[in-house]
Amino acid sequence: MIIIRFPDSASSQKLQNLSGKQKEIYNELDNSLTMFEYDTTFQLLFEINLRENIIDAALKLKEASVAFTSFKYSRFNPVYWTKVPTGYLLNSNVLPSDAINDIYENGQEYAFECSTAMVVIFYKAVLDSIRLPDFNYLFRGLLVWNWNYDPDLAIITLEGNEFIPGDVVYFMNPDFDKPIWRGENAVVLGNGLYYGHGIGIGTAEEMIKALNTLRKNGSTTSAFMLQQHSRLNFKYLSQFAK
Structure with a gap:
């Protein structure tokens, strides 16, 4: 249910x-x-736009030729990033916006997990x-790996299965064979589809089926969505x- 405290006519028309x-x-929603x-209709419009951009960014990452691998074998373009023990740190002489765009423009220079x-x-x-x-002010000094993120990105994790396109869900694989396949994070694309780096686009059933091929030999414990x-x-x- 949507509640807008102070709607305005111009945004309502949009x-x-x-x-x-x-x-x-x-x-x-x-x-x-x-x-x-x-508080305002504008805030709702912003969320709708940003959620659409999340979906678009997921689809573009799929096409960016970024490899899927663990931290040990990972790589980021050294022009923009330096590998440190906890992830990849933005080089001091580059803008955060340029570094993020480079992942999409030169995906072959990158390899990371979901x-x-x-x-x-x-x-x-x-x-x-x-x-x-x-953006460049808020996210200066970026450190990227796993769920490391700048506080200004403001990610919120909530319980429940009422998710909206643009949310991220997690498919757990309890009997994984290799640690990198302990589960799969995936963007909710809408219309019953998800995108997970390393698996691609599919329904929830297809995500679970893919993870079930990556279990220990003899396992009968299925992957599932948290x-x-x-x-x-x-x-x-x-x-x-x-």
Whole structure:
């Protein structure tokens, strides 16, 4: 359910003209049993736009030729990033926006696992949704790996299975063969589809089926989707909107 405390006519008109993926996101928010509260209609529009950009960033990462691997064998373009014990640190002489865009423009220079992919997708979507100077100010000194992220990215993880396109869910694989396949983080694309780096695009059943091929020999314990989801703090980020 959507609740807007101070709606305005101009933004309300934009809501009526939504189409495609944005209309789908609006309907999912409005039909949810969860209460989505906004101070203004603009905040709602920003969330819809950013959620669409998350989906777009996920699809573009799929096409970017980024390899899937563990930290031991990972790589980031050294022009922009330096490997440290806890991840990849932004070089002091480059802008965060340039470094994030490089992952998409030169994907063959990169190799990482699925949780890092989710954070990269979030950064790219935010970059495409807020003012460039604000992005470069907020995210200076980036450290990227696994679920390491800047506090200003403001990721929130909630229990429950009522997720919206643009959220991130997790498919757990209890009897994994190799640690890198203990599970798969995936972006909710809408229409029953998910994107996970290392597996690709598929339904929940297809994600689980793929993980089940990566279990220990003889295991009969199926992978499953955790009843939780992660999302950005859209209301906080809306103050930096373009």
